[in-house]
Each structure stands twice: as structure tokens, then as C-alpha cells.
Amino acid sequence: MTGKYDYDLFVIGAGSGGVRASRIAAGHGAKVAVAEEYRVGGTCVIRGCVPKKLFVYASQFSEEFEDAEGFGWTLGERSFSWEKLLANKDREIDRLNGIYIRNMESAGVKIFQTRAFLKDAHTVHLVAEGRDVTADKILIATGGTPFKPASIPGIEHAVTSNEAFHLDALPKRGIVVGGGYIAVEFAGIFNGLGVETTLMYRRDKVLRNFDEDLRDGLMEEIVKKGVDLRVNTDIASIERKGEVLVATLKDGGTIEAGFIMYATGRVPNSQGLGLEEIGVKLKKNGAIEVDPFSQTHVPNIYAVGDVTDRAALTPIAIREGQAFAETVFNNNPIAVDHTIIPTAVFSQPELGTIGLTEHEAREKFGDVDIYKTSFRAMKHTMTGRHEKTFMKLVVDPGTDRVLGVHLMGPSSGEMIQTVGIAVTLGATKKQFDATVAVHPTASEELVTLKQKWSPSAN
Numbered sequence: 001m002t003g004k005y006d007y008d009l010f011v012i013g014a015g016s017g018g019v020r021a022s023r024i025a026a027g028h029g030a031k032v033a034v035a036e037e038y039r040v041g042g043t044c045v046i047r048g049c050v051p052k053k054l055f056v057y058a059s060q061f062s063e064e065f066e067d068a069e070g071f072g073w074t075l076g077e078r079s080f081s082w083e084k085l086l087a088n089k090d091r092e093i094d095r096l097n098g099i100y101i102r103n104m105e106s107a108g109v110k111i112f113q114t115r116a117f118l119k120d121a122h123t124v125h126l127v128a129e130g131r132d133v134t135a136d137k138i139l140i141a142t143g144g145t146p147f148k149p150a151s152i153p154g155i156e157h158a159v160t161s162n163e164a165f166h167l168d169a170l171p172k173r174g175i176v177v178g179g180g181y182i183a184v185e186f187a188g189i190f191n192g193l194g195v196e197t198t199l200m201y202r203r204d205k206v207l208r209n210f211d212e213d214l215r216d217g218l219m220e221e222i223v224k225k226g227v228d229l230r231v232n233t234d235i236a237s238i239e240r241k242g243e244v245l246v247a248t249l250k251d252g253g254t255i256e257a258g259f260i261m262y263a264t265g266r267v268p269n270s271q272g273l274g275l276e277e278i279g280v281k282l283k284k285n286g287a288i289e290v291d292p293f294s295q296t297h298v299p300n301i302y303a304v305g306d307v308t309d310r311a312a313l314t315p316i317a318i319r320e321g322q323a324f325a326e327t328v329f330n331n332n333p334i335a336v337d338h339t340i341i342p343t344a345v346f347s348q349p350e351l352g353t354i355g356l357t358e359h360e361a362r363e364k365f366g367d368v369d370i371y372k373t374s375f376r377a378m379k380h381t382m383t384g385r386h387e388k389t390f391m392k393l394v395v396d397p398g399t400d401r402v403l404g405v406h407l408m409g410p411s412s413g414e415m416i417q418t419v420g421i422a423v424t425l426g427a428t429k430k431q432f433d434a435t436v437a438v439h440p441t442a443s444e445e446l447v448t449l450k451q452k453w454s455p456s457a458n
């Protein structure tokens, strides 16, 4: 311990970034405490990636039951219990929450179950305990929070992803508003669970910043699966009529639904922390400004994860937390590289992507080579399902380096993790081609793409 302060490090927020940073710092001998106002584990574990993926699994069974018939199975009566899914999901989240707490405590980290904010650069106020503690270094790892447009009359009747994990019942009809990955994922979840689902987005295509082929391909597929996709559409107001919510659209139409979920973005959780008062600078959207080592404008205060809005993903928050702890408590400066990030969207069908989109590559390199293929997965030759699998490589013709890989189809998340190693290492198209195919798989297409795509030939 430093002597002058109660702790060497005080972390506000026990999510992906805060947990990793506190454990690593404690491992390097620092005296560490963390304040968490909700549940240890943070968004990803409690109301993000983990319960979302469990819901995705749950929702996929409806298609799997149908597909089984093509392989000779006859299935009996089937029914779905939302209550059972919620109870089993909650049990798993409780288990993970317990593991996180135990791991932190066994690393010697003190956990305060409270909201916390800064009184000055070294003083943290613990709201639930009504007292202050001091620390040499402070790490802000408070994450983000769902955004709901306050200007829409009746918006208080709408839920966000936070509440979607705890809906009392699963209504017959639902509306998901938004075009980001959380919106398309939840539209797939509700649709698969049998809810008549409308996905409503005010722009013309979902998944801004993704490769255009993935955006177009996914929109086509989700419509085939039965989602009522309405682009260039937005809600003007919401009214509750008993159990039913009536959404009046900007074009004057109305839709009735049992729930309306807004997935219209997330904002950094930087308000009410006393940050600006002590000189920590925020960007326009509330994100904390940090240098490559996650240091803010106040030298003893650092920030990692979604609250810095560099790349709002769990593995990035974890890396930033680890790099911070290594830099500050192990004299081992590490700056996280945010330039090449593999990521998945657990939509149905799933997406996997890494590196530059075709559009970005053309802007940066001018001419690029595109290799792409679209096919029906082998399984669906027996199920009769007309679902497309799509794969695309973006290649720099000068160096032959694969600049981007964009996938749509079953297990794309798993595939992009593996092919992401090659792309991160700077693999060339020739090296992809030199890799022996694994047969019969979908991913063998990635190493057998011979024909350069040209707009005129297609």
C-alpha cells in the first residue's frame, strides 16, 4: 500500500474492463478496490453478450426442429416456455456472477457494492456507504448505457436490451427499433421464439459500417425468415392501450405490439461521476478522452472499455484493462491496437467480419481485388431451406495481402475468429490458397476462391 492513500488503485465499474484491470493490478502487488452499482460481471455477463447468446441458441431450435424432418426425423408436439428459459438463463448468469466475485476476491480485490463518483482526483465517494475512500490511481470502467430518444411521446413504454432479458411474458407481436448489431440480433431472437417481429430502422440499410454485401445479404435473409423488416421507417409516438402498445409511425401508419424494444445505440456512462469538474475531458458524445495508454487529461485517472468508445466490445475492454494494469503496475507499457478487430454478429444467419470493407479498401487503396461466393450450405440441400451462405475476401493487389474477410452463414463467428489469426498476421491471398481445404465444410471456400469478382462479369 502507498501509505498516503487507502488504495493504490480504485476501479469504478466491475464489468469486462474493470474486472480484468483490477485482477491484473492486484496480481502485480497493488492494493485494489472496485465499486459496482449493479452486478459484478458488467454488461457482457449480466445483460449483454452472454444472456444474448443463450437466447440466440434458444431461438434457433424452431428452425432446427423443422430442418430435422428433411433428415428423416418426425417430431412430436413441441412448445416453448419463456419462463423456463428466463429461469435457466438467470441461473447461469448467477453462476458466472459468483465466479467473477470469487476470482476477484481471491486475487485480493476489495469489492464495494455501491455507486461511486469522484470528489477530487484521489477521492472516491461510495454512495451506499456514505463515505469516501482515497486512491493513488483511479480507473473509470463504467461502460455504456442504452439510448432511448426522449423526444418521442410515450417512449417510457418502450424497453431496451436491459429489460428485454426480463420481459414478464413473450407477447405475440413485438417491435425492435434500430439497425445496429443488437437490433438485428434481438429481431432474430424474438422471431425464432415465435414472436411476430417487426424490425424498424430509420435508414435504408441495417448495420452501418459493415460490408455492403453483408448488409444486403442479411436483410434478404431475415426477411426470408419471417421478420417484418421496415427500413426508412420510424416511430413518431407510442401509446399504451391496456396490454397493447400502439406505435404511430412518422408516415402516419400504426402498428400494435406487446412490446417495443429500442436498440438505437448506447451512450458512454460518464455522467454524474464528477469527471469534468476535476479536469477529465469528455468528447461530444460523452466518451472519456484518453491517450493510447488509456490515460485521461488528469494524469492519475485512466479509463477503459465502452466509456471511452474506442470499440465497444468485450474483448477490447478486457485488453484495455489488461494493458492499463501492465502499463501502470508492471512498468510494461502496452497500447492496445484498435485497427484490426474480428467480430461477430449473432444475427440469423450469423455474420463474421474482420478488416476493411470493400468500400473502405477502395477508399484507401483505390483498386482492390474482390473474391466472393454465395451458395446454399450442404445441410440445406436436405432441409429445403433457401438460406444463402456468403463469403468475401478483400485483397490488396499490390501486396496480395488479405485486407478484409466478410462472412454470412452458420458458425461465421467461429470462422472469423480462426481466419482472423491469418488476417492479423498479414496473410496474403497466395497463403490462403496454399492452405489445404477441409472437406466438406463451408469454410473450405475461403481457401478455394479462384475467380476475381468483377462487376461486369456479374
Ligand code: FAD
Pocket: 012, 013, 014, 015, 016, 017, 018, 035, 036, 037, 038, 039, 040, 041, 042, 043, 044, 045, 047, 048, 049, 050, 052, 114, 115, 116, 117, 141, 142, 143, 144, 161, 182, 269, 273, 304, 305, 306, 307, 311, 312, 313, 314, 315, 317
Ligand atoms: P461494462 O461491462 O458495461 O461494465 C461497466 C460496469 O460499471 C457495469 O457493471 C455498471 O453497473 C458499473 N457502473 C457504471 N457506473 C457506475 C458507478 N458510478 N459506480 C459503480 N458502478 C458503476 N460485446 C461483444 O464483444 N460481443 C457480444 O456479443 C456483445 N453483445 C452485446 C449484447 C448486448 C445486448 C449489449 C448491451 C452489449 C453487448 N456487447 C457485446 C458489448 C459488451 O457488453 C461491452 O462492450 C462490454 O461489456 C464493455 O465492458 P466495460 O467494462 O467497458 O463496461
